Amino acid sequence: MHQEQQHSFVFGGDYNPEQWPESVWAEDVRLMREAHVNRVTVGVFSWSSLEPEEGRYDFGWLDTVMDLMHANGIGVVLATPTASPPPWFTFAHPEALPVTADGVRLVHGSRDTYNPAAPAYREAARRIAGALADRYGRHPALTMWHVHNEYGTVSYGPETDRAFRLWLADRYGDIAALNETWNSAFWSQKYSTFEHVLAPQATQYLPNPAHLLDFKRFSADTLRDALREQVAIVRAASPGVPVTTNFMLPSWNHYDQWDVAAEIDEVSIDHYPNARDIEGETHVAFGADLARSFNRGRPWVLMEQATSLIYDYAAARLFAKDPGRLARNTLQYLARGATGSLFFQWRSPRVGAEFFHSPMVPHAGEDSRVFREIVALGHTLSALAEIAEPPAAGRRVNDTRVAIVWDSTAWWASETKAMPSDDLAFLPAVRAVHRALWWQGIASDVVRLDQDLSGYDLVLVPSKIAASDAEAAALAAFVDAGGHAAIWYFAGSTDENLSVRPGGFSGAFAPLAGIRVEEHHPLAADEGIELSDGSLADAWAEYLQALGAEVLATFTHPPLAGRPAITRNRLGAGTVHYLATRLDAAALREHLARIAAEAGVTPDHPEAGNGVEIVRRYAGDGSYLFVFNHGTTPRTLDLTGHDLLRDRTLDGPVEVPPAGYLVLR
Numbered sequence: 068m069h070q071e072q073q074h075s076f077v078f079g080g081d082y083n084p085e086q087w088p089e090s091v092w093a094e095d096v097r098l099m100r101e102a103h104v105n106r107v108t109v110g111v112f113s114w115s116s117l118e119p120e121e122g123r124y125d126f127g128w129l130d131t132v133m134d135l136m137h138a139n140g141i142g143v144v145l146a147t148p149t150a151s152p153p154p155w156f157t158f159a160h161p162e163a164l165p166v167t168a169d170g171v172r173l174v175h176g177s178r179d180t181y182n183p184a185a186p187a188y189r190e191a192a193r194r195i196a197g198a199l200a201d202r203y204g205r206h207p208a209l210t211m212w213h214v215h216n217e218y219g220t221v222s223y224g225p226e227t228d229r230a231f232r233l234w235l236a237d238r239y240g241d242i243a244a245l246n247e248t249w250n251s252a253f254w255s256q257k258y259s260t261f262e263h264v265l266a267p268q269a270t271q272y273l274p275n276p277a278h279l280l281d282f283k284r285f286s287a288d289t290l291r292d293a294l295r296e297q298v299a300i301v302r303a304a305s306p307g308v309p310v311t312t313n314f315m316l317p318s319w320n321h322y323d324q325w326d327v328a329a330e331i332d333e334v335s336i337d338h339y340p341n342a343r344d345i346e347g348e349t350h351v352a353f354g355a356d357l358a359r360s361f362n363r364g365r366p367w368v369l370m371e372q373a374t375s376l377i378y379d380y381a382a383a384r385l386f387a388k389d390p391g392r393l394a395r396n397t398l399q400y401l402a403r404g405a406t407g408s409l410f411f412q413w414r415s416p417r418v419g420a421e422f423f424h425s426p427m428v429p430h431a432g433e434d435s436r437v438f439r440e441i442v443a444l445g446h447t448l449s450a451l452a453e454i455a456e457p458p459a460a461g462r463r464v465n466d467t468r469v470a471i472v473w474d475s476t477a478w479w480a481s482e483t484k485a486m487p488s489d490d491l492a493f494l495p496a497v498r499a500v501h502r503a504l505w506w507q508g509i510a511s512d513v514v515r516l517d518q519d520l521s522g523y524d525l526v527l528v529p530s531k532i533a534a535s536d537a538e539a540a541a542l543a544a545f546v547d548a549g550g551h552a553a554i555w556y557f558a559g560s561t562d563e564n565l566s567v568r569p570g571g572f573s574g575a576f577a578p579l580a581g582i583r584v585e586e587h588h589p590l591a592a593d594e595g596i597e598l599s600d601g602s603l604a605d606a607w608a609e610y611l612q613a614l615g616a617e618v619l620a621t622f623t624h625p626p627l628a629g630r631p632a633i634t635r636n637r638l639g640a641g642t643v644h645y646l647a648t649r650l651d652a653a654a655l656r657e658h659l660a661r662i663a664a665e666a667g668v669t670p671d672h673p674e675a676g677n678g679v680e681i682v683r684r685y686a687g688d689g690s691y692l693f694v695f696n697h698g699t700t701p702r703t704l705d706l707t708g709h710d711l712l713r714d715r716t717l718d719g720p721v722e723v724p725p726a727g728y729l730v731l732r
Contacts, residue, residue: 074456075105076448077368077407079141080427082107084132085116086416092132095413096139098433103445107136108144108370108409110199111216112178115153118195126202133208142210144311144409145203147297149192150216151178160187166224169269177420182222183286183293184230196297204304212301212308213370217315217337218290218322223266232261234285248564249277276483276565280533283479287322295330311335313370314361316354318494323475325515328361335368337411340396341379343386345678348697349502351396352680355403356501360473360513364462369400371411375437376425385423390436394444395695395728402682402693403510404463406455407448451711451730458685465510465671465683468524469663471500472531473513480533480565488589490606490649491557496530503656508675509663510682520545525666528554534575535563543579546641551666553644553659554580556607557587572609573645580645581616581636584609588627595651596624598632602654608632609647616645633658642666674704679723692731696723708732 079099084092099107109132110117118124136143154175157164163185165173173180181188196214203209239245242258251257256275258264267274267282298310309332314324316338328334336358340350358367374393377386397408415426429437457463478493497513504511512523516538520526526545531538539559546552559575561567568574572584588608590596595605600620608627616634623629636643644662663669672681678698684691691711696702707718708731723729 075407075452076401076455077106077409078102078445078448079104079106079413080108080410081111081371081412082109082132083112083412083414083416084109085113085128086419087414089128089131091414092135095428096135096141098428098438099141099413100139101433102427102438102442103449104141104427106142106144106210106407106409107413108146108213109133109136110148111146111213112148112151113146114148114151114195115155117148117199118153119155121155121159121191122194124198129203133203133206137206137208141208143206143208144211144213145199145209146213147192147196147199147215147301149181149195149214149297150218152181152188152191156181156188156191160185160191162226163187163191165220165222166227168223168267170223172224179220181220182224182226183220183289184222185226189293189296192293193296193300196300200301200304204301204308209305209308211333211368212298212305212310213335214294214297214301214310214312214331217313218294218327219315219319220290221286221321223268227266228264230289231266231282231285232264234288235264235281236261238281248566249275249281250566251275273484276485279483280476280479280565283321284476287326287475290322291326291330294327298330309333311368311370313337313368314358316357320475320478320494324357324361324473325475328363333366333368333406334358334362335370337371338369338400339371339373339378341377341381343377343379343389345697347377347392348396348399348680348695349505351399352403352505353498353501355400355405356511357473357513359404359464364404366406366457366463367404369397369405369408371409372396372400373425374410374427374441375429385425388425389726390440391726393440394447395726397444397448398693398728398730399680399682399695401448401451401454402464402680402684404684408444447712453732454684454686454691454730456686459688461685463685467510467512468522468666468668469504469509469511470514470520470523470526471497471511472516472526472528473497474515474531476533476563477531480561481530483532483565487587488607490589490592491530491532493530496555496649499652499655500527500529500659503652503659504663505680506656506676506678507660507663508670508672508677508679508681509668510671516541520550521548523550524668525551525553525663528552528558528576530555531558533561533563533565534559536575538563539575539579542576546579546638546643549640551642551644551662552579553646553662555645556584556609556647556649560584576643576645579636579638580634580643581614582631582634582645583612583614584647585612586610596622596648598648598654599623600633602633602658603651604632604648604654605651606649607647611645611647616643622648674706678702679704689732692729694723694729694731696725696727699725701725706731 338354340347481493616636620633675681
């Protein structure tokens with residue numbers, strides 16, 4: 068296997084030599100060495116180049132590339148190319164092509180044109196993965212296996228229907244149990260046999276919410292099982308070589324991150340913040356905290372980020388990153404536990420669907436601002452190599468005392484049609500809470516309620532419509548042991564299968580919070596309200612009764628004037644807060660500051676907060692402080708340590724300019 072210096076940060080990106088003439092490869096290596104690149108990801112979309120006809124392989128070009136990388140001290144993350152079947156696959160296995168919920172069969176011409184439930188696709192994927200594993204499993208350049216790319220394809224149609232029925236039969240045992248869980252008697256949809264169940268395709272009106280939720284679970288399990296098959300193949304060929312698959316962190320979610328993470332050695336993420344202002348920096352922190360949490364504190368890989376562009380698809384623009392932001396964002400990821408930084412991609416293709424995607428070597432060539440920043444970043448990461456050493460004991464990053472509940476069922480439940488409001492989305496609620504903590508300098512993990520919560524002082528539940536009895540009991544046990552929790556509106560209103568709990572909404576958590584929710588009062592899209600304590604809110608309100616809980620703020624608008632809006636329930640050494648409305652950013656920060664303080668949680672550093680991000684990372688027997696000023700004005704901070712980037716000792720006030728950063732030993 069590939070050997071390199073004892074400790075170093077990974078630096079490089081997706082390399083697609085099959086898209087370029089061999090005459091370019093020598094220039095690529097020269098530029099990689101100049102930039103201190105030590106890792107390339109190869110083969111992500113190379114299926115048609117590796118298997119130009121079904122069962123016939125052409126490995127010559129990849130043999131040359133693997134040997135070339137090894138000769139130049141560059142490790143290879145070798146991908147299985149199963150995210151993009153070749154055109155021949157369409158004609159050989161038309162039944163294995165993806166079908167939309169409207170019944171449209173898609174064909175080749177882009178990526179991800181496959182049905183993950185189709186046996187023909189799974190067999191073809193295993194075959195190409197096996198061929199790569201047999202040939203390169205012990206190649207000296209190999210440093211990691213990269214299985215597939217950005218799992219997320221969901222398909223419908225006959226192949227999916229067959230697999231879905233088998234999954235349902237395994238889950239429920241008999242059709243009566245399915246009918247009871249789905250309440251399929253509603254609208255006369257009771258099934259007499261599993262053979263009558265279809266994937267939830269386009270229908271006349273509203274579909275059954277439990278049917279939809281189970282299909283999302285099935286789709287997630289299908290993707291996990293496809294991954295599992297390939298992982299087994301490459302592991303058998305390469306004992307000791309780590310295996311990953313890259314998580315995309317977008318606004319949709321088609322698999323369970325915790326389940327997928329359990330199948331691989333290192334979580335890797337593709338992360339593309341879409342904001343040009345400081346919101347982009349909060350997004351970097353969010354993505355990094357997700358990756359670290361999904362990997363249970365183990366090393367995680369930044370598999371893709373953009374060098375020079377900000378992708379704002381809502382505005383249909385590819386905005387240029389400001390000079391210096393590339394390095395600053397990369398150091399943010401490193402501070403929060405990344406093993407280094409890889410980019411998509413080394414070179415942009417001259418033509419092709421992503422020919423204006425940002426590369427390490429832009430169309431302008433090496434004589435460009437972007438490549439000069441890449442070279443400078445490579446030198447910076449080399450200078451910080453000591454921080455890549457694993458810690459002698461404990462966590463890599465701050466001793467985080469706050470956890471936010473992240474659960475795929477919660478996300479999928481929030482997408483259910485015919486809710487009281489369409490303003491109940493999971494991701495914005497979680498991001499808002501994480502962002503509010505970030506502004507106060509408080510780091511956080513994400514957790515699932517069935518995980519060990521004992522290491523946290525505060526657990527936050529900003530969006531969890533569906534909650535099982537076991538999850539409610541886990542949170543109750545955490546509070547009983549002295550923990551503090553905050554629960555937001557509508558959480559726990561149904562069980563894990565979207566069956567509404569009787570006796571009042573938020574029923575899974577209401578007894579713990581000392582409240583009862585009798586009615587929902589969603590607000591109009593343009594309607595804002597003010598609470599009795601001056602907090603501003605929107606989107607949602609509830610007719611709430613305090614049954615033992617202390618009322619901290621009330622609604623002031625009719626018909627809820629005087630009714631509880633924010634409560635606190637003390638249970639021995641534990642405390643449960645309930646928020647019955649969606650607070651605006653300022654009010655959310657204020658209340659979370661109060662809730663954190665009551666739980667004994669303070670900022671990670673006295674100088675952190677209000678746009679100053681300070682994160683401690685551990686390596687070897689020491690620790691390192693990453694300091695960022697994301698604001699627009701200079702900040703004078705009281706800091707102690709050795710500045711690794713400027714080789715100076717600090718002990719007292721130091722001015723950090725706007726967009727400036729320090730790394731202190």
